[in-house]
Amino acid sequence: MLSIADRPALEGQANERPARPGSQIKRTSGLHLPHAGLATAIRRLVFYAVLVALWELLARSGLWPSYLLPGPMDAFGALASGFRKDLYVEGMLVSLKNVAIGYGLSVGIGVSLGVLIGRHRLLEETIGSLVMGLQALPSVCWLPLAILWIGLNERAVIFVVLMGAVFSITLGVDAGVKNTPPLYVKAARNLGAHGLGLYWQVVLPAALPAILGGLKQGWSFAWRSLMAGELLFYSLSLGNLLQTGRDLNDVAMVMSVMALIVFIGVAVDRLAFAPLERRVRGRWGYDVNK
Amino acid sequence: MLSPNENSAVALTHTAIALQLRGVSKTFASDERDGREVEALAPVDLDVRTGELVCLLGASGCGKSTLLSLIAGLERATGGTILCNGKEVLGTAPDRVLLFQEAALFPWLTVQENVEFGLRQADKSRAERAEVARYWIERVRLQGFEHAYSHQLSGGMRQRVALARSLAIDPAVLLMDEPFGALDALTRDRLHAELESLWAATHKTILFVTHNVREAVALGERVLVFSPRPGRIVGEFEIGLPRPRSLEDPAVVAQTARIMNLLRLQMSDFSEKSDICRRR
Numbered sequence: 001m002l003s004i005a006d007r008p009a010l011e012g013q014a015n016e017r018p019a020r021p022g023s024q025i026k027r028t029s030g031l032h033l034p035h036a037g038l039a040t041a042i043r044r045l046v047f048y049a050v051l052v053a054l055w056e057l058l059a060r061s062g063l064w065p066s067y068l069l070p071g072p073m074d075a076f077g078a079l080a081s082g083f084r085k086d087l088y089v090e091g092m093l094v095s096l097k098n099v100a101i102g103y104g105l106s107v108g109i110g111v112s113l114g115v116l117i118g119r120h121r122l123l124e125e126t127i128g129s130l131v132m133g134l135q136a137l138p139s140v141c142w143l144p145l146a147i148l149w150i151g152l153n154e155r156a157v158i159f160v161v162l163m164g165a166v167f168s169i170t171l172g173v174d175a176g177v178k179n180t181p182p183l184y185v186k187a188a189r190n191l192g193a194h195g196l197g198l199y200w201q202v203v204l205p206a207a208l209p210a211i212l213g214g215l216k217q218g219w220s221f222a223w224r225s226l227m228a229g230e231l232l233f234y235s236l237s238l239g240n241l242l243q244t245g246r247d248l249n250d251v252a253m254v255m256s257v258m259a260l261i262v263f264i265g266v267a268v269d270r271l272a273f274a275p276l277e278r279r280v281r282g283r284w285g286y287d288v289n290k
Numbered sequence: 291m292l293s294p295n296e297n298s299a300v301a302l303t304h305t306a307i308a309l310q311l312r313g314v315s316k317t318f319a320s321d322e323r324d325g326r327e328v329e330a331l332a333p334v335d336l337d338v339r340t341g342e343l344v345c346l347l348g349a350s351g352c353g354k355s356t357l358l359s360l361i362a363g364l365e366r367a368t369g370g371t372i373l374c375n376g377k378e379v380l381g382t383a384p385d386r387v388l389l390f391q392e393a394a395l396f397p398w399l400t401v402q403e404n405v406e407f408g409l410r411q412a413d414k415s416r417a418e419r420a421e422v423a424r425y426w427i428e429r430v431r432l433q434g435f436e437h438a439y440s441h442q443l444s445g446g447m448r449q450r451v452a453l454a455r456s457l458a459i460d461p462a463v464l465l466m467d468e469p470f471g472a473l474d475a476l477t478r479d480r481l482h483a484e485l486e487s488l489w490a491a492t493h494k495t496i497l498f499v500t501h502n503v504r505e506a507v508a509l510g511e512r513v514l515v516f517s518p519r520p521g522r523i524v525g526e527f528e529i530g531l532p533r534p535r536s537l538e539d540p541a542v543v544a545q546t547a548r549i550m551n552l553l554r555l556q557m558s559d560f561s562e563k564s565d566i567c568r569r570r
């Protein structure tokens with residue numbers, strides 16, 4: 001059966017190749033069950049409807065005065081008027097700009113630092129332990145230092161964002177690089193890869209799922225740190241709008257800004273990280289359904 | 291058709307030695323704390339002729355994979371020297387490529403990018419990479435799958451890609467560590483047949499590790515039998531049978547029985563010895 005002459009006879013039986021190339025290729029994103037998705041969406045919708053109804057009931061019950069607990073319609077109205085006055089849009093833009101700069105810096109620094117720590121024993125034992133320690137520090141604790149060093153301005157906020165995100169990104173990259181399957185590295189060296197090329201073409205891509213995890217966690221820390229920082233400044237921004245709402249005794253405004261902050265945080269996670277993560281996990285051969 | 295690997299000079303140099311191993315051994319310092327060492331490979335002497343297809347047989351854990359890693363340069367031998375075409379092996383080099391039991395394709399690259407990987411390391415131009423990749427992808431009959439990712443391929447297809455990826459850098463020696471071991475029997479047969487025809491066309495020097503004695507006999511020009519750990523060569527069989535050889539051929543079956551006997555003898559010897567050599 002090993003002979004070349006026998007091969008045509010085998011073609012039909014052990015046919016590994018589908019008749020049409022490509023017909024076997026499945027799109028991983030198509031694996032969602034539409035019914036399960038719809039049912040979940042309905043359950044969720046009902047839950048939120050009930051929640052809003054309860055809120056409305058509580059607001060109308062008169063247990064609390066309406067300036068402390070406005071109803072959902074008031075909060076919604078505050079949101080709409082905030083957008084009409086461009087206040088919210090401007091605040092959002094400022095906040096997004098600050099977080100983009102701070103997060104961008106922390107990605108650059110975190111990835112480089114993570115790779116170095118992941119590959120060098122000495123750096124891991126020294127800088128690695130420092131990173132672990134600093135990660136335990138809530139990022140808003142950097143603010144006094146930032147104000148003393150940089151002054152009371154947006155750059156101090158960006159510094160706080162950087163410090164909030166950089167360590168979890170570093171640790172994510174570090175973990176990914178350390179857990180690079182040795183088989184990939186062996187195969188790559190075997191095919192002539194070495195030095196920087198080995199890093200760029202094999203170690204980092206192999207670590208990408210873990211790196212993405214770190215980036216995602218870094219993002220949520222960056223967003224939180226930004227709000228903590230902005231609360232204390234007097235230039236227009238989302239965090240500052242919360243503070244303004246407090247100063248004006250306007251609970252509806254505070255609630256509407258909070259909702260906006262939640263919305264942006266979740267939207268970035270859902271629109272940027274979730275699809276990326278799904279694609280990477282699918283391609284890297286992890287289970288996509290879970 | 292472009293054929294980067296068909297080397298007409300091979301016929302003239304058929305008696306040349308591609309691999310020369312002298313006293314090659316490997317001892318793993320397995321644990322820093324308890325100081326135990328594992329002697330995986332006893333000193334091995336071996337000559338492999340250029341263009342020869344040698345099959346390696348031996349009990350699990352006898353050091354076959356270790357030997358191939360040493361030849362590939364992925365690990366350093368504890369003792370002895372390895373020469374590949376006269377040059378001492380000091381590390382990995384594209385003249386020796388190891389194929390693993392798991393195809394070890396890079397999941398973030400397409401089939402074509404995987405096949406081009408070695409050429410990219412050698413700084414080949416884009417056009418040249420594409421041409422060589424196309425040739426080998428066709429050669430392993432995967433045209434139409436150039437842009438597929440490894441999770442979209444079957445096990446057999448992955449091994450074909452791995453084979454194409456290795457052959458694309460035109461190594462002198464192909465080291466195959468049970469590359470088809472995880473596949474079903476029919477697929478394995480087919481891949482053996484494909485390998486045999488690739489070997490016949492390119493006359494690569496191939497070291498092939500397998501657990502299936504009959505397949506080794508049907509495939510190899512020479513079959514080497516290793517003792518259990520620490521591995522050393524305890525039997526050497528020249529298989530002079532004409533090709534193509536069928537697995538059912540009585541001569542193949544008879545040769546298989548002789549080798550099986552030797553293997554059984556080795557196994558019963560081994561069970562009386564201790565498992566790990568201990569040193570303090």
Ligand SMILES: Nc1ncnc2c1ncn2[C@@H]1O[C@H](COP(=O)(O)OP(=O)(O)OP(=O)(O)O)[C@@H](O)[C@H]1O
Pocket residue numbers: 318319320328329330348349350351352353354355356357519
């Ligand atoms: N990195 C390592 N550190 C310590 N011991 C090792 C290492 N690699 C292999 N060994 C040991 O060396 C011995 C030989 O291993 P090897 O993988 O070469 O066997 P093998 O003949 O390929 O077995 P199999 O047929 O199961 O693949 C085994 O006992 C194994 O435990």
Ligand SMILES: [Mg+2]
Pocket residue numbers: 354355356467
């Ligand atoms: Mg092995």
